[in-house]
Amino acid sequence: MQWCGLNYNINGIRFSYGYGSGGTFIIPLSTHSSPHHDSSKTSDTTSHSHFGTSKSSHNGRSLTYNCPIRSGGVDYRQFNPCNDGLKINTITSLAFQTKGNNDAHILLQNNANDFDNKVVEMVIGGWSNTKSVIRNQQQGPPLCSYEGNILSGSSFRWFWVSWSSGCVKVGKGSTVGGSQIMQWCGLNYNINGIRFSYGYGSGGTFIIPLSTHSSSHHSSSHHDTSKSSKTSGTSEHSHSSSTKSRKYVTIDCDSLNFVYQVCNVPGAKSINNVRLKEQRSKSECKLNSSFGFDGNHIWVNKGCRGRFNVCYNS
Structure with a gap:
């Protein structure tokens, strides 16, 4: 088929089935679709048939x-x-x-x-x-x-x-x-x-x-993950006292729309513990259920939004 009457720019596209039928569309994401696209990033969404x-x-x-x-x-x-x-x-x-x-x-x-x-x-x-x-x-x-x-x-x-x-x-x-x-x-x-x-x-x-530090030494702080997990922007308030390589920092981390969120701790090699300093959400922030830590980051989930005191090794 061909129709040659298009006289405006295309800035959106949608897909659907109907009239008694369901179906599946598989849509490629071209590595050349954006001038800022880095094909080496593993974070890109991929599709295949x-x-x-x-x-x-x-x-x-x-x-x-x-x-x-x-x-x-x-x-x-x-x-x-x-x-x-x-x-x-x-x-x-x-x-x-x-x-x-x-x-x-x-x-x-x-x-x-x-x-x-x-x-x-x-x-x-x-x-x-x-x-x-x-x-x-x-x-x-x-x-x-x-x-x-x-x-x-x-x-x-x-x-x-x-x-x-x-x-x-x-x-x-x-x-x-x-x-x-x-x-x-x-x-x-x-x-x-x-x-x-x-x-x-x-x-x-x-x-x-995909754990950032998968190992057999599994701790009770194993975190929840979900399909929209990503690193969030963090608000860091440095209460930086240190004993040898151990340091402390306060970080804001929010689970928006009840989605799992990772918040990095700058300079951290590993985290010793995390404590809730201030809950800013109606949803409960509960350790190992709706917030916790893994490797060098903390995480929140299930609508928990708060400010956290983090003890970490640099």
Whole structure:
């Protein structure tokens, strides 16, 4: 088709389906679309047509995987978080968000390219969202299970998985170790890969954090992440007293629109602790739930806005 009557500039574009049909658009973001674009930045959102799905990396802080509705089994090959920046061999746990009606699947792998040998499969909300299981092969017999409806097709929910000391654990919520629902202690190999998928009549979305200092020394300050996480502008008030390399600073950090936000601590190599000095939001600011720290930054979530005293090592 062609029409040659355009006599004005184009400054916007929108997409939709209708009239009894839904559908998916996959829209490339050209690396030449902006004179200020730096193609070396990992924070750019990317899209691709592989398996008819889309993937987005938000500001280098999290991965978003949109899994299409599958009438049959899962497809673990459609995404590879390790290729997208998740350093799986430096961590032993992971908290993530997911939204879907049923059958969220996670596969831990000894070999990132082997989907059948030395794997641990976790099903969250299987069997029409009535049962969750851990098994040591795809579609294998359950090694442990949990009964209950835990997924939601209308809102994101937090879950975590961990693998250490021979045990694989699964729990609800954003704090690793809290609200555990399943455990299997037969793991006798290293985990070097992880995959995500939906299946059996359900599609869904995973939001997976990219930790800035992933390590097996996981602390209770493990933070929530979400699909819009980014470094915010901070208001630094330096109450800078120091003991050797330990320093103190006051920083403003706001979770606007209930979105996860990271606030860097200038000059910090690591953070020892963070305390709420002043809450400026109606939403509660609660340590390890709606604010905390990780590596050399603090984070806020769930609408928490406040001023924080930070003790850090420079």
